[in-house]
Amino acid sequence: MLMTVIPIAYALVSLAFLLSFWRLIIGPDAPDRILALDTLYVNTLALLVLLGIHLGNAIYFEAALLIAMMGFVGTVALCKYLLRGDIIE
Amino acid sequence: MRRFLPHPLLTLTLAILWLLLVNQLSAGHIVLGTLLGWLIPFVTSGFWPEAIRIRHPLTLLHYLVIFLYDIVRGSFxxxxxxxxxxxRLRPAFVQVPVMLKTDLAISLLANTISLTPGTVSVLLSEDKRTLIVHTLDTDDADAVVADIKQRYEVPLKKIFEEGID
Amino acid sequence: MIDILLSILILTGAIFTFIGSLGLARLQDFYTRLHGPTKATTLGVGCLLIASAIYFSIREDGISLHEVLVTLFLFITAPVSAHLLGKAALHLKVKSLAATPEQENDTPPSPG
Structure with a gap:
């Protein structure tokens, strides 16, 4: 059961990747692109968690945690840049 | 007491976070977590001017249940x-007057609004009195405001700000 | 039994992740796009992480709860990112389907 569901989940998350990537390319504004990038981070997180369950290896969790943190910091930094034209004041 | 343990709640939270992070419950890690939980608020106490006080733990629990239910409802x-x-969408910007005073309560309100059905908070006015909220599908802005105020703001006010004016 | 529960959680998670991105690609203006990734994707990844926590708790000895940490982190940061993005979009006067509220003065407050 589980091993039939996981490929379907892979396919759905990969489609999510493509859709976010499409938005990243066409924009049209900077906030759209940052939102797409943020969504890509979260999609990567989903893919890593799926990979962890599929391979039965908990080591991917550490990578997922780091991506979650770096993704958030990156999004905030980019938004700060749009708001103030500067990241560190 | 206040001087050596400035934020008891933060200490507890940090200790639990440490135990979750190492993912094991051994005596050594409990000691290390408690030590970190004490040391970090102590060193950074300049950033935390006032301690958080929860006045109604039961209301907080009830609020969390509503919150989790609304996250699921909002996603669907x-x-x-x-x-x-x-x-078919009818998007609109809605201005929600905020009666909360403390920063923590306001940020919790904004986060709750963003995770619950049809609304994302996008801007807090500089005097912290109005929250601008984007709704995805509404034709009755007043109903949205009333719902937010009654469902989330009243309990938050009770939990964090009872007796503050 | 647990197998079925895990399958349902994984499938729900994947579907919500997909719908979040679908909203990002499909909707018309930035502010409506903001809703999909903030809510649907966050719940989707939350479901996947809970499935992972249950899976590793059963497979290995002892409870595996560190996935809860990422879930919590995600649920705290997703609305913050959305708020900042919305604020940046209002600041840049991004095109919107809804009438945008009056912008007062855009001068940044003094840092601190």
Whole structure:
């Protein structure tokens, strides 16, 4: 059961990747692109968690945690840049 | 007491976070977690001017249950609207007057609004009195405001700000 | 039994992740796009993480709860990112389907 569901989940998350990537390319504004990038981070997180369950290896969790943190910091930094034209004041 | 343990709640939270992070419950890690939980608020106490006080733990619990339920409800709502297509949406900006005073309560309110059905908070006015909220599908702005105030703001006010004016 | 529960959680998670991105690609203006990734994707990944926590708790000895940490982190940061993005979009006067509220003065407050 589980091993039939996981490929379907892979396919759905990969489609999510493509859709976010499409938005990243066409924009049209900077906030759209940052939102797409943020969504890509979260999609990567989903893919890593799926990979962890599929391979039965908990080591991917550490990578997922780091991506979650770096993704958030990156999004905030980019938004700060749009708001103030500067990241560190 | 205040001087050596400035934020007891933060200490507890940090200790639990440490135990979750190492993912094991051994005596050594409990000691290390408690030590970190004490040391970090102590060193950074300049950033935390006032301690958080929870006045009604039961109300907080009730609020969390409503919050979790609304996250699930909100996701289904958004999923439904997305599948229905963009043509049917009636987006609007709504101004929600905020009566909360403390920063923590306001940020919790904004976060709750963003995770619950049909609304994302986008801007807090500089005097912290109005929160501008984007709703995905509404034709009655007043109902949205009333719902937010009654469902989330009243309990938050009770939990964090009872007796403050 | 647990197998079925895990399958349902994984499938729900994947579907919500997909719908979040679908909203991002499909909707018309930035502010409506903001809703999909903030809510649907966050719940989707939350479901996947809970499935992972249950899976590793059963497979290995002892409870595996560190996935809860990422879930919590995600649920705290997703609305913050959305708020900042919305604020940046209002600041840049991004095109919107809804009438945008009056912008007062855009001068940044003094840092601190």
């Amino acid at each position: 709502h958004v999923a439904y609207l997305i599948l229905l297509g963009p043509a």
